[in-house]
Amino acid sequence: MAQYTLEPFKIKAVEAIHLTTRDEREAFLRKAGYNVFSLPSRAVMIDFLTDSGTGAMSDHQWAGMMEGDESYSGSVNYFNLKRVVKDIFGFDQFVPTHQGRGAEQVLFGVVAGPGKIIPNNTHFDTTRANVEARGSEALDLLIPEGLDPTNRHPFKGNMNISALEKLIERVGAANIPLAMMTITNNAVGGQPVSMANIRETKALLARYQIPFFIDACRYAENCYLIQQREDGYRGKSVKEIASELFSYADGFTMSAKKDGLVNIGGLLAARDPALFEQLQNRLILTEGFTSYGGLARRDLEALARGLEEAVDEKYLAYRIGQVRYLAERLLESGVPIVEPPGGHAVFLDAKRFLSHIPLGQYPGEALAIALYLAGGIRTSEIGSVMFAHKNADGSEAFAPLELVRLAIPRRVYTQSHLDYVAQVISDLYRERDAVRGVRFTYQSPRLRHFTARFELV
Numbered sequence: 001m002a003q004y005t006l007e008p009f010k011i012k013a014v015e016a017i018h019l020t021t022r023d024e025r026e027a028f029l030r031k032a033g034y035n036v037f038s039l040p041s042r043a044v045m046i047d048f049l050t051d052s053g054t055g056a057m058s059d060h061q062w063a064g065m066m067e068g069d070e071s072y073s074g075s076v077n078y079f080n081l082k083r084v085v086k087d088i089f090g091f092d093q094f095v096p097t098h099q100g101r102g103a104e105q106v107l108f109g110v111v112a113g114p115g116k117i118i119p120n121n122t123h124f125d126t127t128r129a130n131v132e133a134r135g136s137e138a139l140d141l142l143i144p145e146g147l148d149p150t151n152r153h154p155f156k157g158n159m160n161i162s163a164l165e166k167l168i169e170r171v172g173a174a175n176i177p178l179a180m181m182t183i184t185n186n187a188v189g190g191q192p193v194s195m196a197n198i199r200e201t202k203a204l205l206a207r208y209q210i211p212f213f214i215d216a217c218r219y220a221e222n223c224y225l226i227q228q229r230e231d232g233y234r235g236k237s238v239k240e241i242a243s244e245l246f247s248y249a250d251g252f253t254m255s256a257k258k259d260g261l262v263n264i265g266g267l268l269a270a271r272d273p274a275l276f277e278q279l280q281n282r283l284i285l286t287e288g289f290t291s292y293g294g295l296a297r298r299d300l301e302a303l304a305r306g307l308e309e310a311v312d313e314k315y316l317a318y319r320i321g322q323v324r325y326l327a328e329r330l331l332e333s334g335v336p337i338v339e340p341p342g343g344h345a346v347f348l349d350a351k352r353f354l355s356h357i358p359l360g361q362y363p364g365e366a367l368a369i370a371l372y373l374a375g376g377i378r379t380s381e382i383g384s385v386m387f388a389h390k391n392a393d394g395s396e397a398f399a400p401l402e403l404v405r406l407a408i409p410r411r412v413y414t415q416s417h418l419d420y421v422a423q424v425i426s427d428l429y430r431e432r433d434a435v436r437g438v439r440f441t442y443q444s445p446r447l448r449h450f451t452a453r454f455e456l457v
């Protein structure tokens, strides 16, 4: 039986969930063109669309919001944040940004450009877009195990080091302004990266004098999974693990909407003083002054406190425990998921779940629609609707995986919510033959998943 980890908090404010009937959901879906992105949040009972900026702040963070010192420059809250960034990450030089892509835009605005190549274990979509917007190439160098949903490798987010070395040899270090490591590796299922892999990546890059940057959105979850899964880290605290991990980094970007436990915010840090000066100058041009970076100072205080709460091991045991609990409940009912589960989400394998639906009828999208209809659960398709591209003859090259992501917001849902979700999904799995595929009735040329409209086949 799946074990649930006690929530290390109790609830002080509640937000109503609007309960709906299947008939009501059917009407909402028709109005939304069968695209769950287009549903109003009030039509959703359990919202697993994303874990980004959807978490609950603590009373301590809310109290900090009242202590916002809204001075344009040098506010108290900036210095509080600076102390925490130094304490956890070991960086003296950092700037706040309005969210993760703000940090990316500033960083790649300075270091990227035509002809340059940025390797990453796997780029998140905004990271890729910011690299490509500067005319550079964004290259994903993941280990092969990372794309096999049934392979139980403990660190499926790892960088493919030999591929990275071949790349450097082929294009030359001068064309690689930096290499990045995304922890956890969001695009392949929140899969962690091992410390050994980070150390080896750093050693290789150091030989060629290529700076090593970390996309740190879910660094605390990654450090917790290192503690749980990697030899030699059982006895270390998550904070000690984070200290070691960031000691290998020359800089990092972070969307604080994940392990910053805030609803908006980001960070950008770099050790090299000359580079940092350029980053500051670009930040002032696009985000805001260096001591607030596009945020209210009360947001900086919430972030300083959130960063500290997110490395608390009781919190992380509960957080990762929720993901594992949901995964285990689903496995008990035979539901096909990506194994082992990563840090922030459970991924359903729609190819195996709906094996009767051909790829051309988008099994991932079909499953996301069916989950909403069955239980008011909103998820997102991570498959061909999101990632397919067109072949030269106009036909579609399908994505390697057809997944449906159940991203769990931080500190928002309780065990009974997860039990409800597990029940809805296992009931649907038993009745899966009745689920129908979909076809597009509208699609935009780029990022079509956001605005597409569908009908059931």
Ligand SMILES: *Cc1c(COP(=O)(O)O)cnc(C)c1O
Pocket (backbone or CB within 6 Å): 052, 099, 100, 101, 102, 124, 126, 127, 182, 186, 215, 217, 254, 255, 256, 257, 258, 266
């Ligand atoms: C969310 C995310 C980003 C972008 O952050 P935003 O705050 O959404 O702009 C970048 N990288 C990864 C790995 C992410 O998960």
